[in-house]
Amino acid sequence: xxxxxxxxxxxxxxxxxxxxxxxxxxxxxxxxxxxxxxxxxxxxxxxxxxxxxxxxxxxxxxxxxxxxxxxxxxxxxxxxxxxxxxxxxxxxxxxxxxxxxxxxxxxxxxxxxxxxxxxxxxxxxxxxxxxxxxxxxxxxxxxxxxxxxxxxxxxxxxxxxxxxxxxxxxxxxxxxxxxxxxxxxxxxxxxxxxxxxxxxxxxxxxxxxxxxxxxxxxxxxxxxxxxxxxxxxxxxxxxxxxxxxxxxxxxxxxxxxxxxxxxxxxxxxxxxxxxxxxxxxxxxxxxxxxxxxxxxxxxxxx
Amino acid sequence: xxxxxxxxxxxxxxxxxxxxxxxxxxxxxxxxxxxxxxxxxxxxxxxxxxxxxxxxxxxxxxxxxxxxxxxxxxxxxxxxxxxxxxxxxxxxxxxxxxxxxxxxxxxxxxxxxxxxxxxxxxxxxxxxxxxxxxxxxxxxxxxxxxxxxxxxxxxxxxxxxxxxxxxxxxxxxxxxxxxxxxxxxxxxxxxxxxxxxxxxxxxxxxxxxxxxxxxxxxxxxxxxxxxxxxxxxxxxxxxxxxxxxxxxxxxxxxxxxxxxxxxxxxxxxxxxxxxxxxxxxxxxxxxxxxxxxxxxxxxxxxxxxxxxxxxxxxxxxxxxxxxxxxxxxxxxxxxxxxxxxxxxxxxxxxxxxxxxxxxxxxxxxxxxxxxxxxxxxxxxxxxxxxxxxxxxxxxxxxxxxxxxxxxxxxxxxxxxxxxxxxxxxxxx
Numbered sequence: 001x002x003x004x005x006x007x008x009x010x011x012x013x014x015x016x017x018x019x020x021x022x023x024x025x026x027x028x029x030x031x032x033x034x035x036x037x038x039x040x041x042x043x044x045x046x047x048x049x050x051x052x053x054x055x056x057x058x059x060x061x062x063x064x065x066x067x068x069x070x071x072x073x074x075x076x077x078x079x080x081x082x083x084x085x086x087x088x089x090x091x092x093x094x095x096x097x098x099x100x101x102x103x104x105x106x107x108x109x110x111x112x113x114x115x116x117x118x119x120x121x122x123x124x125x126x127x128x129x130x131x132x133x134x135x136x137x138x139x140x141x142x143x144x145x146x147x148x149x150x151x152x153x154x155x156x157x158x159x160x161x162x163x164x165x166x167x168x169x170x171x172x173x174x175x176x177x178x179x180x181x182x183x184x185x186x187x188x189x190x191x192x193x194x195x196x197x198x199x200x201x202x203x204x205x206x207x208x209x210x211x212x213x214x215x216x217x218x219x220x221x222x223x224x225x226x227x228x229x230x231x232x233x234x235x236x237x238x239x240x241x242x243x244x245x246x247x248x249x250x251x252x253x254x255x256x257x258x259x260x261x262x263x264x265x266x267x268x269x270x271x272x273x274x275x276x277x278x279x280x281x282x283x284x285x286x287x288x289x290x291x292x293x294x295x296x297x298x299x300x301x302x
Numbered sequence: 303x304x305x306x307x308x309x310x311x312x313x314x315x316x317x318x319x320x321x322x323x324x325x326x327x328x329x330x331x332x333x334x335x336x337x338x339x340x341x342x343x344x345x346x347x348x349x350x351x352x353x354x355x356x357x358x359x360x361x362x363x364x365x366x367x368x369x370x371x372x373x374x375x376x377x378x379x380x381x382x383x384x385x386x387x388x389x390x391x392x393x394x395x396x397x398x399x400x401x402x403x404x405x406x407x408x409x410x411x412x413x414x415x416x417x418x419x420x421x422x423x424x425x426x427x428x429x430x431x432x433x434x435x436x437x438x439x440x441x442x443x444x445x446x447x448x449x450x451x452x453x454x455x456x457x458x459x460x461x462x463x464x465x466x467x468x469x470x471x472x473x474x475x476x477x478x479x480x481x482x483x484x485x486x487x488x489x490x491x492x493x494x495x496x497x498x499x500x501x502x503x504x505x506x507x508x509x510x511x512x513x514x515x516x517x518x519x520x521x522x523x524x525x526x527x528x529x530x531x532x533x534x535x536x537x538x539x540x541x542x543x544x545x546x547x548x549x550x551x552x553x554x555x556x557x558x559x560x561x562x563x564x565x566x567x568x569x570x571x572x573x574x575x576x577x578x579x580x581x582x583x584x585x586x587x588x589x590x591x592x593x594x595x596x597x598x599x600x601x602x603x604x605x606x607x608x609x610x611x612x613x614x615x616x617x618x619x620x621x622x623x624x625x626x627x628x629x630x631x632x633x634x635x636x637x638x639x640x641x642x643x644x645x646x647x648x649x650x651x652x653x654x655x656x657x658x659x660x661x662x663x664x665x666x667x668x669x670x671x672x673x674x675x676x677x678x679x680x681x682x683x684x685x686x687x688x689x690x691x692x693x694x695x696x697x698x699x700x701x702x703x704x705x706x707x708x709x710x711x712x713x714x715x716x717x718x719x720x721x722x723x724x725x726x727x728x729x730x
Binding site for chain 2 (some may be wrong): 005007008009011012013014015018019022023025026027049050051052053054055056137138144145163164165166167168169170172174175176187188190192193
């Protein structure tokens with residue numbers, strides 16, 4: 001076979017993901033793609049372009065906004081959706097709080113878990129039967145058993161013992177009214193794969209993914225960004241360090257890592273030798289309990 | 303080519319590990335992840351914090367790395383297929399980790415369906431005189447049934463056997479006999495200790511008599527790149543891509559992933575099952591115009607004339623089409639807790655085509671240890687049963703025998719009422 005037909009691991013992953021996106025489009029009545037402006041969902045947009053251009057996307061983009069997002073990320077989200085000419089739906093945790101469907105103990109509590117409620121409300125409002133997300137199996141232990149087409153019951157709940165077996169590349173997408181699917185086209189990608197793909201495809205990302213100076217405090221082995229939501233505690237010293245974010249979730253629970261990596265190639269070099277997994281280094285909420293992701297997923301979290 | 307592409311020149315290898323906790327399967331996977339630097343510092347810390355430990359002592363319990371769910375940790379068992387990732391400078395690996403308990407045949411079938419290679423674990427201390435355990439036979443039978451290309455027999459716990467060559471040779475000859483009975487054409491077999499890392503990543507000093515590469519080197523060298531390329535072209539149409547409405551220059555393309563074979567611009571294709579023909583006018587591979595596509599590529603094809611093509615149709619070369627029909631014989635692996643009911647209709651999904659099917663006859667059940675057909679089926683199949691059936695589909699399928707072309711010979715049955723995936727099917 002000629003050299004032109006050589007396929008790398010990225011080609012393999014890309015082709016699998018495009019196949020999955022087209023299955024969703026063909027078999028689900030009202031799908032949506034969850035787009036947060038984060039790197040994994042940026043990859044999903046490029047994969048959607050490759051799956052459906054010159055046509056439009058057969059699904060709108062949906063963002064569940066916790067109201068605690070980094071400004072850069074929200075600006076990026078809006079710019080990217082406009083540039084693609086695709087429809088972006090934003091639903092806010094703030095509105096769920098106002099309606100009373102989300103009740104926080106403290107105003108500045110992490111709204112990460114509350115996203116599930118707002119997401120389920122959006123699913124009901126628009127009648128979505130499938131939500132495409134950028135979760136990956138290498139992120140966390142409970143994700144390792146997640147299906148590519150993950151079935152959720154009428155309460156949006158995930159039952160790890162009642163998942164459908166997934167054979168070959170033949171996906172069972174059937175749901176009853178009120179039930180829905182969460183679909184993860186990049187399940188088989190690792191953090192390194194994502195960054196290699198970003199480099200290969202020259203994908204733009206929110207600037208906070210790359211090294212920038214930021215005020216932080218050191219807390220339980222993490223670098224906690226100093227923001228109005230996460231002020232320093234009395235005993236803590238504020239430092240200004242070059243950092244980058246590996247994930248860009250809710251401000252109140254997302255931490256950067258010390259890094260001088262200014263572009264995707266530099267991030268890849270760091271990622272290839274990194275000793276700390278993505279969530280462990282950056283997410284305060286997952287450390288709370290060993291099984292916290294499993295619990296949140298059962299409750300409808302993505 | 304850019305830097306990002308050069309990381310893993312040998313692409314992706316998908317493998318399944320079969321064996322039970324007692325065989326040291328989790329320990330072996332943990333060892334592969336750990337020694338390939340795939341285990342990160344904080345996961346190790348979480349294990350040190352873990353409340354439920356299966357073994358006492360100071361050493362790291364690698365098996366805790368692979369048990370994902372709280373429910374499983376409490377019960378000390380693995381209840382479902384988990385996927386693990388690691389890579390070497392040459393290749394990216396995806397492990398489907400399937401539990402080995404008797405009642406979980408369905409999990410092994412699930413994991414095996416996508417695997418290029420199977421690692422069959424044997425506990426040397428329980429097979430030293432060549433007596434293979436029933437589960438070894440079962441795992442091998444399923445690997446054979448699903449057509450896994452590479453079988454790797456890992457004879458574990460050789461340290462407890464003082465690395466006796468004789469014990470290994472006994473197991474090798476017993477497995478050779480099993481492979482012959484099952485019709486497995488060839489297999490690799492190696493002596494190792496997952497706990498101590500012998501022959502996992504580096505060659506062991508204890509086995510001067512074993513001269514083949516250790517496990518990881520073997521997994522790196524198994525060929526997969528040419529998978530399906532030399533087979534006849536099969537391009538199932540997933541999605542009809544229209545753009546530009548009724549304009550004269552409107553775009554109409556047919557999107558799908560090549561299940562097998564190669565495809566070039568200018569070639570004549572036959573649309574199956576209708577039989578109409580057209581030439582390939584243009585080809586887009588993953589967003590870029592190309593002259594050629596190969597098995598595994600996600601493509602959009604444009605044709606030189608208007609022919610009727612919809613989702614579920616199959617594009618083939620006229621000289622080597624798939625067979626078309628509505629009556630098939632198949633192997634079914636029953637996956638659902640509610641048993642096969644021949645009075646009911648089931649949905650069948652074959653490639654992108656979904657239609658109805660009825661099971662006309664259940665001919666035999668297979669003994670899952672030997673693959674031999676056992677007469678008498680009670681007129682049903684229950685969860686974890688494998689049997690040979692005749693079925694009739696409502697629409698015509700363009701399909702191949704699973705043995706010849708797995709990608710176009712596999713299907714699933716879906717329960718019309720519960721929407722559960724009821725069975726995995728392989729056409730004969």
